[in-house]
Amino acid sequence: MARTLETTTAGCPARLMTRSAALEPVPTAVVAAGSPVALESARRAATLGLIEPVLVGDPAAIADSARSIGWTLHGACVVPARDDAAAARIAVALARSGDVGALMKGHIHTDTLMLAALDPKNGLRTGRRFTHAFHMTLPESGRELVITDAAINVAPSLNTRLDIIRNAVELWRLVGGSDPRVALLSCTEEVTERVPSSMDADRLTRLCQQEVPGATVFGPLALDLAVSAEAARIKNLTHPCAGAADILVVPNIETGNALFKALVHFLDAVAAGIVLGAAVPIILTSRADPPAARIAAAAIAQIVAGRRSATPGAPYPATAAKGGAAPGLHA
Incomplete structure (x- = not known):
């Protein structure tokens, strides 16, 4: 059939x-x-x-x-x-x-x-990098998130990640969101040479202050600190992105792919994928x-x-x- x-x-x-x-x-x-x-x-x-x-x-x-x-x-x-x-x-x-x-x-x-x-x-x-974003909706809470890039850019450079962030911010606004809070994911909230993604997130945070107006971009953040207000409170992290991120920018395609599929298969999230740029x-x-x-x-x-x-x-x-x-x- x-x-x-x-x-x-x-x-x-x-x-x-x-x-x-x-x-x-x-x-x-x-x-x-x-x-x-x-x-x-x-x-x-x-x-x-x-x-x-x-x-x-x-x-x-x-x-x-x-x-x-x-x-x-x-x-x-x-x-x-x-x-x-x-x-x-x-x-x-x-x-x-x-x-x-x-x-x-x-x-x-x-x-x-x-x-x-x-x-x-x-x-x-168009002059901007092609990037992919998943617009995620969690059915029980109705919470919406954007996860990017989980499908096209495998190990994006800093410049590519700037376009990933720009495209995701534009998407968030188009679907009716206000100025978004963008979390740059790593496995830690500390900037350390032992974790290259934390170093990249720190550089991107500073770059985005000039390059991505109208959005609050911050990293590095571990996933729990990006989405859980309780985790942020326990660790005394008071940044506006902490526990309240609208957009999750992953360091590589493996992280993004695993994250969106975990939300789909464990939490029945709706993942709508689209190429931007x-x-x-x-x-x-x-x-x-x-x-x-x-x-x-x-x-x-x-x-x-x-x-x-x-x-x-x-x-x-x-x-x-x-x-x-x-x-x-x-x-």
């Missing part, structure tokens, strides 16, 4: 859904759309008014997968692509031309999609993602794309990608 998504928004962050409700659906290229999970994700997001799907991939595979989930594809836009690499290039070209305002990963390896998006001449570069938001989903995470990621992409009440039938506003024009989408 084909795997499908649930038809409710149960578990989706209410604040995200409320904020996205005021926006128009964002035209979104679903890259390598020929799988039941990819198509059901697109269909559900479209039904909720989050996206207008443009299905890029093998038309036969798309048609077969659509039949398996009972989707007639009536009125849907299908753009042929001979393989995954071609699908990624075509989707990026559609974003460059302004025909779509977001990309959604379908049945394609992340590296293949990102290779096309990062192409120096024909990609979606590109000319358009890129929704990165996994086959293991539950429905709520897929819908939340689409809602965030819609918010980031920021399309409001565009004239019906008009092309999506041109993106800020560097380089020459790309061929447009024709009905």
